[in-house]
Amino acid sequence: MTARRRAWTAAAVTAAAIAVVAGLLAAGHRGTAGTRRSAPPRPGATATAGPALTAEAVVDYSTESVNGFALHDPLTGGPDASVLRTGLRTTADWPAFLDRAGGAARDRLTVTLVFTGDAEPAVRITGVRVRLERTAEVLAGTAIVPAAAAPATVRVTCDLDDEAPALTDGTGADYFATRRLELRRGERSTVTVGFTARGATYAWTLLVDHVDGAGTARTAEIPGFRLTGSAPKYAATYVDNAPARGFSLARRR
Template structure:
């Protein structure tokens, strides 16, 4: 997401949290899909803070959050393959790599939403909805498999394969429907959400519904998320060289 405060993606032997940060967007803005190689949009959109509320979406691309990555096309040679074999010099190199190669996180993605109140009286967050921007077949060109890690445990989940994806708690109820989240100026609250995908590749925007101190209902947007399910087989597979840096091509069709 452009306007993001920090970006750090995790892969190879690097074990650090990855953050994609964006402010609330003015209602009506939509992300623009990147159609090159049939890929989905890289997280990115101009961010504008709302008058009463600021939100950030911090996506974790560590092995505990994602089941590796997948690319649309087979990657067996060329500059991108060389970059992958060498491994990223820093975690900040991953967004550009996945954007060039037409890639996405695979199967699951943990996103922490951070809400901060900007005004008095308090602003109330009434809901967070998922608007699917694009659905495509799962990416099946290349699998990138990081070192194994236990999946992160989250209490709020969203299954993108559902007909109407929603943020639900461990009882299956809409998370925000049973909670009253009000934030005065400077107050902050976080919600960590585990997104999952199995059947397709999804690009989506989060719609943050809130009511300001004057009682005006508003909706703002955090665009640019993407996630793909696992394919039955891949034309090429790279595995982590951990504890050494980089990835090795272990299989090609």
């Protein structure tokens, strides 16, 4: 873990356009066949999909998916504090807020991967890998605590604290290693993954390995994911005003 740690700064978080997916109130990420990024990935970044497969992600920021949020710095005043006190309009507004304020979801995050075949013969998905782009200490400036909700139940999980994070099923086996997922043109399949983090803050890209009908191995990239573990204490904490809208600053150092 120590060897992978790098500096995490608020300046590294850039604002990006977020695609709202109806019904899930989430951010959409479209996969690409693009090149490796040297800069931190941008949530919602899009590019041309591969010739045989479109890989996308729907990120759920509801209270069933996340254990609240955390920011790099203490937030006690200014425009972002005003937004919190007033209340975000929908769950889909969280990604843009976190980009501006330098934050991430906390502890857990549910992501639904959507694969669509784009060619004949069928494309075969051989695996989904996690490529960590940034690792740093947990964000400890500000905690944002929504009203409590029961965590979503997912069959596929990924513990980012593992030395080699992987998407695994209930037995601990690689989810895609024991399944043959083939998609012809227009066919679609989804896999919901529960990501967790406790000991650090992570930014990562998902790499979707697949083989087209001609037998050519390809990889589509879905960038832009961030998650942080919980800190022992925070310089500032906001709590939900539910059933009223908005958050109140409950504690500041």
